[in-house]
Amino acid sequence: MAFDAVIEVRSVSKRFGGLQAVSNCSLEVERGSITGLIGPNGAGKSTLFNMVAGNFAPTSGQIIFDGQDITGLKPHELFKLGMLRTFQIAHEFSQMTALENLMMVPGDQPGESLSTLWFKPGKAAAREAEVRSKALDVIDFLKLGHVKNELAGNLSGGQKKLLELGRTMMVDAKIVLLDEVAAGVNKTLLNDLAANIERMNKELGYTFFVIEHDMDLIARLCDPVIVMAQGEVIAKGNMEELRANPMIVEAYFGGPVEAVR
Template identity: 55%
Template sequence: MLEVENLVMEYGGFRAVDRCTLTAEEGHITGLIGPNGAGKTTLFNLIAGAIEPTSGRIRYMGEDITHLSADKRFHKGLVRTFQIPHEFHRLTVLENLMMVPGHQAGESLFANWFAWGKVAGDERETERRAWETLEFLELTHVADERAGNLSGGQKKLLELGRTMMTDARLVLLDEPAAGVNRTLLRKLEEKIAILNKERGYTFILIEHDMEMIEKLCHPVICMAEGTVLIEGDFQTVRSDPRVLEAYLGETVGDAA
């Protein structure tokens, strides 16, 4: 589904991403781990179209999207979330979901004057989908709450819900466990697994919570210094000496 080939992102003389090559298979939850500064979030920014690479190629569903704008990638079903949620904090939770779908009739001034029936119909359908999403996420009790008042875990669930309001096929999840209490984290894991197994969503997941990675992800890719260090199942990656060295900053022999 996604192919990243020899991707490079330079800032001056510093390479945040250095000849990075990886693939993400459709129907999988691919885990992306690595120490702070490994280049994981920069890689997400490149894949999502927030920045353009210095060199290299990105292919999505067989199409070269290396220079495609972020909004066009979004409309092709490539969607991302953020480590710090980007909710519209003064809007209600329900309104945050309803404003996500693109190309709604109400966005047109002409339609608001001359096709108000179409506008009203679109809004009813969008509201129905938003309520279905809230029910799935178990957030109906906060539907009318301002999104800025939610807990960290509820905001992460809302971020996931906003991806569900699009035609997402590949979702880039940036540290969904960050700032989430253990109870809501288990719920978040459950919802991601259901979306993957029952609804066909493909995920790439950046995460430092190794318990979450172990539960959800196969394969697991470890990055270090801007490039892929190793890819495999969780146990193989976790026990690789190069991974231990990348995280600890010393060789296994020195650590011993």
């Protein structure tokens, strides 16, 4: 079967003044995979991730998403194309319930238009019922039924991460970018979170691109794993292969990139 890339990073570089954060970097994320991106602090992985997510524009190079050149597009434009991102710190609407948070996600709802509410109230009500039904399905999938009517601001860190994962299920996401999903999550809820990511991937066909410091989580979820150091991609493989490679370990502890090559 031919390799089907949903994300292609082509010779991308990013410079901040005199700092070369990413240098001539290329990688691919295969459709249907859970692909990890790791590297030591200062490796450039967060900068690269932010360029894919639309937060930074590359200094040079191209980013292709589902066959379309998205270089320089903003996050809200990528959202409409089917690229969603979760954050290290969850971005919930704290004064709305968990269920209401999910119902806020789909765009262009008829109820957002005053004229539709006035002249086509049935259309707005039908769409709201459809969105609510989907949100309840997501709540059930994530096993969050016991907190669906709880204000999102009162949820635990792990529950907020699950809710944020649920928001990606409210639209037809072609890829979900997971940014430090383990941060601030206790081990029990982290196991639930990982299990749901696996289910979304295997049962629903979601593609994930993951940046993460928790190597045990990366080892559980990701294959392949891409390694960056000093602004460049230096290796790709499963976690078992990478852990057995002394040159990768050396790179993590400050060894020269030349040694890895």
